[in-house]
Amino acid sequence: MECLYFAAERCRSCTQLATAYEQQLRTKAEHCAGLLADFDSLRMLPPQASAESGFRNKAKMVVAGTSQNPTIGILDADGHGVDLRNCGICDPALRAAFGIIERFIIRLGLIPYDVPRRKGELKHVIITVNEAGALMVRWVLRTKKHFVALRDSLPEFLRALPQATVVSVNFLPEHKAVLEGPEEIVLTAAQTLPFTLNGVQMHLRPQGFFQTNTQIAAALYRQARLWIDDIAPASLWDLYSGVGGFALHCARPGRQVVGIETSDQAVQAARVSAAELGLDDIEFFSGDATEFAVQSQTAPEAVIVNPPRRGISAELADWLNDSAVSHVVYSSCNAKTLARDLQRMDNFRPVLGRVMDMFPQTDHYEVITLLERR
Known part of the structure; x- marks a missing residue:
């Protein structure tokens, strides 16, 4: 690859x-x-x-940069964002979603979290795709400052990304090297992302574990x-x-x-x-x-x-x-x-x-x- x-x-x-x-x-x-x-x-x-390549069904992406020029990927050694939205090990359906995620960050003015300065709101975006191409999108915020904007924009988000079956907001107020916090609010009617493997259907909730x-x-x-x-x-x-x-x-x-x-x-x-x-x-x-x-x-x-x-x-x-x-x-x-x-x-x-x-x-x-x- x-x-x-x-x-x-x-x-x-x-x-x-x-x-x-x-x-x-x-x-x-x-x-x-x-x-x-x-x-x-x-x-x-x-x-x-x-x-x-394209084997990962889950992308755990750090959001950094600015509201008008966000990066979606990882952090470098100094805590600054490195954009990896075209990462080749991610399922193509995940890569296709990152552009829409970026547009909503810009349109809603979501403030990426600045790790070195410990300021900002949007920490991560975690996206999972099932075998049929349906998505679970999880926004990880520091506080509830942007929650209303994300909640109210849900209909527009679903029109832009109709594959999104489950959309949720997670809250991680602490400054520590973890991906998510204990509180999660699911915005969509659907609460789980189904996976059907070998004819057996399983359900993944936002904070549940599934093989990547x-x-x-x-x-x-x-x-x-x-x-x-x-x-x-x-x-x-x-x-x-x-x-x-x-x-x-x-x-x-x-x-x-x-x-x-x-x-x-x-x-x-x-x-x-x-x-x-x-x-x-x-x-x-x-x-x-x-x-x-x-x-x-x-x-x-x-x-x-x-x-x-x-x-x-x-x-x-x-x-x-x-x-x-x-x-x-x-x-x-x-x-x-x-x-x-x-x-x-x-x-x-x-x-x-x-x-x-x-x-x-x-x-x-x-x-x-x-x-x-x-």
Whole structure:
């Protein structure tokens, strides 16, 4: 993939852009195999390749500059805006929306937040696109100074960008390096952006988590579903369930499925999906995965875990290791913490694994593994 921003050294986020994609994929597979080399029972399947460009379904853009000349992209080392609206890893539908975003910033006189001076209002614009091209647009403001202008301009905004299904305003009053604050007001009638992967419709709320590469997310869910259906457990837990991707894909009549997720919004979205799909044997609850497991009086036959980069807690690893769970599917975005957790869970034998290239042009990747009790 060619990138003028990379060539001009305006953005170096895609650290592997100068490396041929086939070599990137080989390097990731070798890196993962090296980290998991202590597990002789593990057979790695061929890595799942991604599209090289246009694969990101979410753009988290910093707004800087001025009301009449805004930048939409990132900040340089001095805190000044670098415009990246033609970033090649973003879905074309996202890139097409940035010009309209700019026009509304100018027309409404929205004041970009100046990080070095700690002044201004508009901090970020976060846009997500689903597989059908529908968009979720989130304006992140410091205060409510521009809220009325954004709310009142909604009909005009939707005429200019009819793909926008969900539009919301988020408030981040603190000066800190995060993307969003706790308060969110949805301006549109639609509250969720639907994603349909492998025939399973899921719903994303503004503050919910969804994998940033739709193609690889679909492949990840297919792989987990294949392994779970081969095992055919009567009961299944999906810990760190998010909007329910794994749980919804693995649900079957008569199979008792429970999803646990800390985000209330994600749990609400997962419940909507389950109701739409007519799934009676699946439940989603808001809570901590470790607390849910260790406090439970029973254990399921199989567990799926999809933790953040830090991996699962030592307490959860110990509980799984000593439980009656027969199989674990572990989806990880950090093979180092995966290797650590597998070492701790020595009553399980890793049997299958696969690198899923969720993040092309970088060193990062997802890896999914199947564990069976010894």
